[in-house]
Amino acid sequence: MFRKILAGLIGVLLIAYGFLFLKKDYLFAKFISLMTTEETLEEVTSTFAKIQKLRLPAYPVKTSYYQLRLEIERRRFLTAWEMGLRLHRLAPGYYDLEWHLAFLAQKLARPQTALVWIEKAIDYHPFEESNYLLKAKILDSMDLEELAKDSLLTARKLSIRNRHFKAD
Amino acid sequence: MPDSAVPSPSKSEPCGLMLKCWVFFFTALPFLWIPSLLEAHSLRKSVFLILVGAHLIFRAWRKIKPIEFQPRGLDYLLIFYVLIRILSSGFLPPDPQVLMFSLETLMWESSLLLFYLLIRSENPGMSWWSRVVFGLLVSFFLCAILQITGAPFVREMVDGRLQCSLFHPNVLGILVVSLCAFLSAKGSRSPSILAGLLVAFLLVMGSGSRNAFFWLLVTLMYFQPVRRVFILVPLILIPGWEVMRISTFPAEAYRSRLVEHFTIRLEVYKSTWHAILSSPSGTGAGLYSAKIHPHTTEKLHGFFPNPLRQSLQKAHNVVLESIVESGWVLWIWWFCALTLFWKLRFSCSKAAVWILFLGAMFSVVLNYPEGQIFLVLFLSGAVNGEDGIIDSRN
Numbered sequence: 001m002f003r004k005i006l007a008g009l010i011g012v013l014l015i016a017y018g019f020l021f022l023k024k025d026y027l028f029a030k031f032i033s034l035m036t037t038e039e040t041l042e043e044v045t046s047t048f049a050k051i052q053k054l055r056l057p058a059y060p061v062k063t064s065y066y067q068l069r070l071e072i073e074r075r076r077f078l079t080a081w082e083m084g085l086r087l088h089r090l091a092p093g094y095y096d097l098e099w100h101l102a103f104l105a106q107k108l109a110r111p112q113t114a115l116v117w118i119e120k121a122i123d124y125h126p127f128e129e130s131n132y133l134l135k136a137k138i139l140d141s142m143d144l145e146e147l148a149k150d151s152l153l154t155a156r157k158l159s160i161r162n163r164h165f166k167a168d
Numbered sequence: 169m170p171d172s173a174v175p176s177p178s179k180s181e182p183c184g185l186m187l188k189c190w191v192f193f194f195t196a197l198p199f200l201w202i203p204s205l206l207e208a209h210s211l212r213k214s215v216f217l218i219l220v221g222a223h224l225i226f227r228a229w230r231k232i233k234p235i236e237f238q239p240r241g242l243d244y245l246l247i248f249y250v251l252i253r254i255l256s257s258g259f260l261p262p263d264p265q266v267l268m269f270s271l272e273t274l275m276w277e278s279s280l281l282l283f284y285l286l287i288r289s290e291n292p293g294m295s296w297w298s299r300v301v302f303g304l305l306v307s308f309f310l311c312a313i314l315q316i317t318g319a320p321f322v323r324e325m326v327d328g329r330l331q332c333s334l335f336h337p338n339v340l341g342i343l344v345v346s347l348c349a350f351l352s353a354k355g356s357r358s359p360s361i362l363a364g365l366l367v368a369f370l371l372v373m374g375s376g377s378r379n380a381f382f383w384l385l386v387t388l389m390y391f392q393p394v395r396r397v398f399i400l401v402p403l404i405l406i407p408g409w410e411v412m413r414i415s416t417f418p419a420e421a422y423r424s425r426l427v428e429h430f431t432i433r434l435e436v437y438k439s440t441w442h443a444i445l446s447s448p449s450g451t452g453a454g455l456y457s458a459k460i461h462p463h464t465t466e467k468l469h470g471f472f473p474n475p476l477r478q479s480l481q482k483a484h485n486v487v488l489e490s491i492v493e494s495g496w497v498l499w500i501w502w503f504c505a506l507t508l509f510w511k512l513r514f515s516c517s518k519a520a521v522w523i524l525f526l527g528a529m530f531s532v533v534l535n536y537p538e539g540q541i542f543l544v545l546f547l548s549g550a551v552n553g554e555d556g557i558i559d560s561r562n
Contacts, residue, residue, distance in 0.1 A: 007228030014221030093461025127473030
C-alpha cells in the first residue's frame with residue numbers, strides 16, 4: 001500500500017509539475033518579449049511577479065539573470081548588485097553579468113570596484129567591445145583620461161573586427 | 169510478443185492504455201510545438217512529464233498483478249547515474265545554491281529514469297515498437313512537408329534546412345538516423361521497411377546535418393538490408409545537395425569553411441577539458457553553460473566575441489559534458505555503462521542507441537529533451553531485448 005501511495009504521489013507531482021512548467025515557460029517567453037519590446041515597466045514587473053509566484057525551479061540561471069536586469073530597469077541598484085554578486089558566484093561569465101556588475105558599481109559610486117568588475121568582464125569576454133566602452137567611461141570618471149582613450153580605441157578596433165567577423 | 173531474453177519472474181499484462189498514449193505522444197511529437205513558448209521543446213517536455221506521472225499512477229493503482237522485472241546491471245547503473253548527479257549538485261561539497269540551480273535538471277533526469285523503468289517493466293512487444301518508429305517517421309515526414317509549404321502551425325525552416333519543430337536541424341538528423349538504424353537492424357527487405365528507410369533518408373537530406381549524413385552512411389553500410397551498391401546513391405547525392413543548398417542560401421556558405429569549423433569544435437573540446445581538470449567533483453547537474461566561461465579558450469572568444477549573441481553553451485560531446493557537471497567519477501561510470509551495453513544482445517533498439525550515443529559525441533542531440541527521451545526509450549528496448557530480430561551479429 002505504501003508503494004502505491006508513494007507512486008501515486010510522485011505521479012500527481014509530475015503531472016502538476018508538467019502543467020506548471022508549461023505555464024512558467026509561457027510567462028517567461030512573454031516576459032522576455034516585454035523586456036525587448038520596451039513595454040511599460042509595470043507590465044514587465046507584474047509578469048515577472050507571476051513567474052516568481054510559481055516558485056518553480058525551471059530556468060534558474062536565466063530567471064536570476066533577468067531578475068537582475070529587471071531590478072536595474074527599476075533602478076533598484078543595491079538589490080541588483082547583491083543579486084548579481086550571488087549569481088556571479090554560481091555562473092561567472094554568464095552572458096554579460098560582469099558588465100552589469102561593473103555598471104552597478106559605477107551607479108553606486110564605487111569606481112574602483114567598477115574597474116575590478118569590468119576587468120573581470122574583459123577576462124571572461126575579451127573580444128566584446130562594450131566591455132572596453134564601459135571601462136573607458138569608468139576610467140574617465142576616475143580622471144584617467146589617457147587610459148580611457150586607450151580603452152576607447154580598443155573598443156573601436158574590436159567593433160570593426162567583430163562586425164566583419166562572420167562566425168559571430 | 170516474442171519471448172523475453174530476460175526471463176521475468178512474474179509475467180503480467182502491460183498497461184495497454186498508457187502504451188497507446190505513448191504511441192500517440194511519439195506520433196504527435198513533431199507537432200507538439202507552440203510559437204508563444206520560450207523553448208521549442210517546452211510543450212513536448214510538459215506533455216512527457218504529465219504522461220510519465222499518469223503512467224506511474226496507472227501502474228501503481230490498476231487492479232492486476234503488479235509487474236515485476238528482473239533488474240539488470242544497466243538498470244542499477246542508471247539509478248546510480250542519477251544518484252551521482254544528485255550528489256554532485258550541491259551535496260559534495262555542500263552548496264544549497266548549486267542544488268537549487270540544478271533542481272530542474274535533476275527532476276527532469278529523474279522523470280527520464282522513471283520513464284525508462286516504466287517502459288522496461290511494461291516490456292512492450294515488437295508491434296508497439298514498430299508503431300512508435302513508423303509513427304515518428306510518418307509524422308516527421310508530414311511535419312517536413314508542412315514546413316516546406318510554410319504552414320503556420322510548424323516552425324519555419326532554418327536557411328532551407330528542415331528541423332520539424334525540433335531545436336535544430338542537426339537534432340532532427342541524428343534522431344532520424346537512429347530510427348533508420350532501428351529499421352535497418354531488422355534486416356528485413358519488406359516494402360514498409362524500405363519505405364521507412366527512404367523517408368528517413370529524405371529527412372536526413374532535408375536536415376542538412378553533416379553529422380547525420382555520416383552516421384546515415386555508417387548505418388546503411390553496417391546494417392543495410394539492400395544491396396551495397398545503393399550506398400553509392402547517397403554518397404553521390406549528398407555532396408551535390410550540399411553544394412546546391414550553399415549556392416541557394418548564402419547564409420549557409422559558412423558550412424563550406426571546414427577548417428574554421430574544425431578549429432571551433434576543437435576549441436570547444438579544449439575549453440571543456442580545462443573545465444574537467446579544474447572541477448574533479450563536478451560543477452552541478454545542468455550547469456555546464458553557467459560554469460564554462462572561465463575555462464573558455466582565447467581562440468574561441470575570438471570566434472564568439474559577443475556573449476549575448478553566441479556563446480559556448482554545450483560541450484557537443486555528451487560524455488565530456490556529463491563529466492564537467494558531475495565529476496571524474498563519471499569516467500568510471502561511462503566505462504561500466506558502455507561495457508554492459510556492449511554485452512547486450514543485438515537488437516533494433518541497441519542499434520538506435522548506438523547511433524544516438526555516437527551522434528551525441530559530436531553534437532548536442534542528447535542535450536535536448538527529445539534526444540534524451542529517444543535515448544531512454546531505445547535503451548529500455550535494448551535492455552529488454554525483446555525487439556531484437558537479428559541475433560547472428562553477436
